[in-house]
Amino acid sequence: MTYRDSHGRTLQDYPRPSVAVDTAVLSVLPDGRLAVLLANDGDDARLPGTFVHPGETLARAALRALRDKTGVDGREPRQLHVFDAPDRDPRGWVLSVAHLDAVPYRALDFDAGRAELRPVDEVRGLLYGHDEIVRMAVERLRDDYAASPDPAQLMPGTFTLRSLQNLHESVLGIDLPRDTFRRTMEPQLSTTGGIERGGVGKPARTFRTR
């Protein structure tokens, strides 16, 4: 059955845009800097993206692009914004749905030949205006990390409050007071009963997200 509108036309009779997805994968480097995953495009860099295929959701397309363009397994792409300026793309009418995905550094097994992790402070001059997407992604992630512990699940299963605070400071780009951080976050966590002896100093209790 083909559906027809009041003029007897089907969906195929109207021009349609191409729809792309571009994803800012954010992660925290071992040195504590917040970074974004970029794909090489000739001499330039861009966010990994692709056109959406029939029968595919946007999130699925975003994950496929990450895998195909960078070798990375993404997790849960979230929509940020649809870029829709009609003359954005010289190839024609293309809408691009920007996404954010947060992936732990330890799970980022990217193909160094085709991709790089660049600290967000050093992102400038990406192709297709992707700087703006990075900016929106960082802002969204920072909003998420303002009040609750590791909402994007970047920590491993169990962790100490100190390591959780380090993560939050990396994401937010600011230092946090240790005592206030503990008082805010501890009630939102579960204790594992475990202890982590990290070398010098009093061993720390370990927690997990609830």
Next chain:
Amino acid sequence: MTYRDSHGRTLQDYPRPSVAVDTAVLSVLPDGRLAVLLANDGDDARLPGTFVHPGETLARAALRALRDKTGVDGREPRQLHVFDAPDRDPRGWVLSVAHLDAVPYRALDFDAGRAELRPVDEVRGLLYGHDEIVRMAVERLRDDYAASPDPAQLMPGTFTLRSLQNLHESVLGIDLPRDTFRRTMEPQLSTTGGIERGGVGKPARTFRTR
């Protein structure tokens, strides 16, 4: 010049989705209830929407749909979410970009034969799962109205603090303490120097948004 990809194909060689926009126009009724503009669709109701045309932005398409389906002049549609389930629409592959637009009641000159304003508390059973869009629109507008005075510019050019508070209470769906509201909002407003004599009681100074 037609751009070709690495397989020598153009954008036209790939299947593309139809892209629709659906807009929740929110407004405050004279009785103080927050309401959404619905378009009649046979015996049922839905948010006004349309397919996006070539050369047109999403916001422009949303405004066109409001005008054509309800007779309303919208203002500044903002994106909420892209609904992308591949089997959403029986007519085929259709992405729908949900929008929010806030319009003052006094500017809502809608066509009563084709449209209605329904209090958001009474919205249930809209076509195409549009209940969910209304829910998202209300949530977003409430977030906006939590901390700053009339961010969607629903008030006229000058207004008293009491009338501003009434608006905020309508949008948020809760009562606010009068003294705290004043102390939060007044520093974010400019005085006009004007006075509004509203009948009984001390006349109120008028303000405008900065």
Next chain:
DNA sequence: CAAATAGTGTCTTTTAGACACTATTCG
């Protein structure tokens, strides 16, 4: 023991809210 880190008591500052008072109008 010194150094280092975990964990916490307590004081101060800030902010939101409660409450009540004064100010100014209409009828």
Next chain:
DNA sequence: CGAATAGTGTCTAAAAGACACTATTTG
């Protein structure tokens, strides 16, 4: 004057932050 609304002083409660203290480990 009484009723009604505008505007504000002040107290309390809650939350965030500063600071310093105790606790427990390694070397």
